[in-house]
Amino acid sequence: MNRILVTGGTGQVGLELARITWPQGVELVFPDRGALDLGNRSSIVEIFENGVWDAVINCAAYTAVDAAEDDVANAFLYNAQGPAWLAETAYRAGASFIQISTDYVFDGLALEPYSECASVAPVGAYGASKLAGELAVRAAHPRAIVLRTAWVLSAHRNNFLKTMLRLGGERRSLGVVADQLGCPTSAADIAHAVSTILLQQLSDPDAPFGVYHFVNAGEATWHELACMIFDKASQYGAPMPEVAKVGTADYPTRARRPANSRLQTGRIADDFGIIPRPWQVAVAEIVEELCSGDWSTAVGSTKIGEN
Numbered sequence: 001m002n003r004i005l006v007t008g009g010t011g012q013v014g015l016e017l018a019r020i021t022w023p024q025g026v027e028l029v030f031p032d033r034g035a036l037d038l039g040n041r042s043s044i045v046e047i048f049e050n051g052v053w054d055a056v057i058n059c060a061a062y063t064a065v066d067a068a069e070d071d072v073a074n075a076f077l078y079n080a081q082g083p084a085w086l087a088e089t090a091y092r093a094g095a096s097f098i099q100i101s102t103d104y105v106f107d108g109l110a111l112e113p114y115s116e117c118a119s120v121a122p123v124g125a126y127g128a129s130k131l132a133g134e135l136a137v138r139a140a141h142p143r144a145i146v147l148r149t150a151w152v153l154s155a156h157r158n159n160f161l162k163t164m165l166r167l168g169g170e171r172r173s174l175g176v177v178a179d180q181l182g183c184p185t186s187a188a189d190i191a192h193a194v195s196t197i198l199l200q201q202l203s204d205p206d207a208p209f210g211v212y213h214f215v216n217a218g219e220a221t222w223h224e225l226a227c228m229i230f231d232k233a234s235q236y237g238a239p240m241p242e243v244a245k246v247g248t249a250d251y252p253t254r255a256r257r258p259a260n261s262r263l264q265t266g267r268i269a270d271d272f273g274i275i276p277r278p279w280q281v282a283v284a285e286i287v288e289e290l291c292s293g294d295w296s297t298a299v300g301s302t303k304i305g306e307n
Helices: 012-019 041-049 072-093 125-140 160-170 187-203 222-234 266-272 279-291
Strands: 002-007 026-029 055-058 096-102 145-149 173-177 210-213 242-246
Touching: 002 012, 012 187, 041 072, 055 072, 055 187, 072 096, 072 125, 096 125, 096 187, 125 145, 125 210, 145 187, 160 173, 160 222, 160 279, 173 222, 187 266, 187 279, 210 266, 222 242, 222 279
Parallel strands: 002 026, 002 055, 055 096, 096 145, 145 210, 173 242
Antiparallel strands: none
């Protein structure tokens, strides 16, 4: 039996990991914060003392991008120090380790998609804390996997897709940022990529490790993504508002967003055979899950533009 410790089980990726049909002999355990507090080293040590773990998937994070600008200490505690403690403890226990990270480690000024070896230069507290977490994890666990992703979407929790559906039901027109470019990515697809990596690590002690990128194939602006969401949702009876293009300057936020969030995925394809599917297919699947029933009660209340 391979026992896998998953933090952040109530987040988008954590929830999708729980939906996967895992091979017989693989057990995922999703402790709540009462059982495992990433900001408390004693809590981390205790959960390893009370159980045997073959691998750890760290999906937990402080993800409030704007709030992090005024809450730097907690952002670094949960995005850097906590993951460092967790990776260190996992390494001592002989457990594999996967850390979920973000495109915010880059400044977004490049003209091309970022490779894994591109220079990192976060422009805000959230990105800085996640980069510190990457470095700390890799220092504590030499064979750790750091998986960067971006523009995460699902039928769960807070994300841009659900925000658009909610706003589309409230307004006849809205403006969406058209000068930020990224790769819309399904949390379900991230979870399947993680499962592929993890199963290879469990079966092969010489499996690759290091920094990888995973996003769905293709690229879009937030405006293009919104238009696609509304077009697909309208097939299920959801309203189709007018969507105007606006600039980043017209939608000020406490933290600066990268203008370019595109990530290259060649390395994960070469090392693990993971080929991302087009973002349009992945997004259409999420919209169908949300809207094939009563879309108006499925979208809930969310915040715009958060990963």
